[in-house]
Amino acid sequence: MAKRRRVGNLLALAVLSVVVQRPMHPYEMASVIRARGKDEDMPIKWGSLYTVVGNLEKHGLIEDAGSSREGARPERTVYRITPEGREELADWARELVGTPQQEHLSFEAGLSVMGILGPDEAISLLGVRLGLVEAEIARRRAALERDAAVLPRLFLLENEYDLAVREAEATWVRTLLEELTSGAFPGLDGWRAYLATGEVPHDLTGL
Incomplete structure (x- = not known):
């Protein structure tokens, strides 16, 4: 049986999978997820990105790592993965790879x-x-x-x-x-x- 995740939206999995490599702001997260085709591998609702990022931070899986500014654009908060986030990502990957689940298509x-x-x-x-x-x-x-x-x-x-x-x-x-x-x-x-x-x-x- 699948575990109950602190943030169970698959977009959260995609976010963790990119910020584990380096800190990013949400816009960059979305760009990297799209560039790597992860939005074709799992159902993603882009409108919930900032909500998912906020929930990941709320549950201690990512944290504020400062802010960045590009040109005349407003400052964006940059997030990095926490040790708890790394553990959650690895555990989630183990479950998805090793445990068959009934997927109603x-x-x-x-x-x-x-x-x-x-x-x-x-x-x-x-x-x-x-x-x-x-x-x-x-x-x-x-x-x-x-x-x-x-x-x-x-x-x-x-x-x-x-x-x-x-x-x-x-x-x-x-x-x-x-x-x-x-x-x-x-x-x-x-x-x-x-x-x-x-x-x-x-x-x-x-x-």
């Missing part, structure tokens, strides 16, 4: 109610999804190959994993589409009859 939710759409519409929608996923796979594979030429593999592991997951999804959707279009998917006749009559198939009435 929107696609899983859609599959759970796909029966209301009917086979023909499901085939059409899955075909559209497969095309989009394959395009995204091509884009991410090209980006990974480009980044691998300049970055150590250690900093690209999340990109490799994301690509592998998307490729697995494409393979699974492709197989499902083949079963649906060929008629090999079990219960297709009952599914179509349910859409036509509204009556639950006999083999499902006892469930």
